[in-house]
Amino acid sequence: MRYVRFLPANGLLLGITLLVNGSAFAGDFTVKAATVIEMKAVYGQVESRTIVPARARISGTITEVRVTEGQVVKKGDVVATVVDDKIALQLRAADAKIGALNSQMENAKTDLQRAQDLLAKGAATQSRVDAAQTQFDVITSQLAAAIAEKAVTQQSAKEGDTLAPADGRVLTVPVTAGSVIMAGETVARIASGQYYLRLSLPERHATEITEGAQVDIAERGIGVEGGFIKARQGRIAKVYPEIENGRVIADVEVADIGSFFVNERTLVSIPVAKRTVLGVPPQAVSTVHGIDYVTVDAADGPLGVAVVLGERYQDGGQPRVEVLTGLAEGDKVVLP
Template identity: 65%
Template sequence: MLKAVFRLTAALAVTTLVASAAAAAEFTVEPVTVTEMKAVFGRVESRIVVPARARIGGVVEDVRVGEGDNVAKGDTIAVIVDDKIALELKAADARLEALNSQLANARTELDRAQQLRTSGSGTQARLDQATMQFDVATNQVAAAIAEKAVVEQRAKEGEVLAPATGRVLTVPVTLGSVVMAGENVARIAPGPYYLRLSLPERHAAEIVEGAEVQVGERDLVRGAGELPAVSTGRISKVYPEIADGRVIADVEIESVGDYFVNERTLVSIPVGKRAALVVPPEAVKTVHGVDYVRIATADGEMDVVVVLGEIVRDNDAERIEVLSGLRAGDRVVLP
């Protein structure tokens, strides 16, 4: 008798546990708000593009960078040579040598005038004149040295230096080409980089600054059943002017620095919200390419054919959207 009571109690406990597990393994289908995403192409751009300009005119003798190279501020990009500068340097040296000779002669005359004045055979007027001629010659030599320094500085300006640290976008000159002062020798993008989007005008009211977007990785290769690898960014700016039926928006993302400028990548951007019916991924069973979901009814359990949509997030949980086959209030039986 005691064994029978024990068996009955155990059976009731097992039945209660099974019933509780069955109740906990049900998912009630209710409409949830889903953010509508639109896939567009974003173009990588640099907020700053700095031209490296030639400071003198002449012939390009050396080009030390190419498109895509990374340069640091102050690096030599190209060398420009003006043959007239070498001639001007020779002329400055010759003039300086002549003035140094005049200065030496003026110093000799000054020494002689001072000796004569000391001995009493020379006049003060002659000493004053020799002193003046020596001062004039000294100033002429100083002026010639300054003029030569100007010519030497012009020769140094033949080196075209990188104005900022960044990536070289274009180098529109070649060896032997003639450039004028102020002409672009290279264009450098120091960053920061961002993505520029161009969206249809109908989405203008739904795009807001600060909204989160998903950016596809470069060379995206998706295997069977794999989700695309994405990075997260945010809309940093929405431009108020619509041109040619398009609204422009900028997206900031941390890992965009290794992209090429003007490279395009896929971006999913929120453009609205809608109601959708969703179920947990484990509730879906696929047989011969057909998707089924088991639901609980008053007469028991039954499998229904469903048409699935995309994967969405509901309160940080992963769900699969059901396009048809279920209604709000259906109780889905989970395995």
């Protein structure tokens, strides 16, 4: 049996003694300085890499809207249908014109055949045959042009369907059925890119923010007052070189960000500084009457030293508790 005195950091005797069995100590731990990364919880805003508009290709009246906010669409899906009543009239006019030209072409073909027959009998001149051939060729070209014009009108009718330009989620639909819209106006906005988090940090952290650094993302809906609960991990993909209004802008990539809303804010814990600390294993600390003690291997045997503790951290995968005062680097701590 031996007695160990517990002394505060200033060396004054507390008058507290503990009866310690000599076999109660498992070994020594040498106090060494370690570098830890300080984390700061900030709000990050969910953004989409690209937001593309689905635009009307023709002017007219919207007869049907097929999507709503939040709906997931694929590239080429019909977002809305725009109808221009003039297109139907243009198609009927094109059909009538084609019919008239078909009749003229039949007459020109008959005249050409008659002129060729008379020329063979010697009752007509070559100039008459040439004139009939020219008339037939002109009407044939006019018919081809009328058919092409009808195809253009038919294509315009098909372009009444407003298509999704890319895969994504519909953010807004600023139109309703019955609205009059012009060609080029936006029918819906679609978030088509991968979601990421945009951070806005104070300028004092500019030198500590580096691309590739790992960050922690909190559970959705958790505020600062609720404590930080890690849900997933990401990395800083880009740090913008321009400081805006005293803020550093950085983007965080997350492999599976979940079902966040665009522009939703969530807590992100980011590394902002490094500091050197002294720490011991948590089991090396004992508490007596509300005061924390660490047993140090002194020249005359184990000695209890009062310490002030800080935060817990990991050193090489091992848990440590920071010691603010009471120990110096190189001290040998006796582990129970």
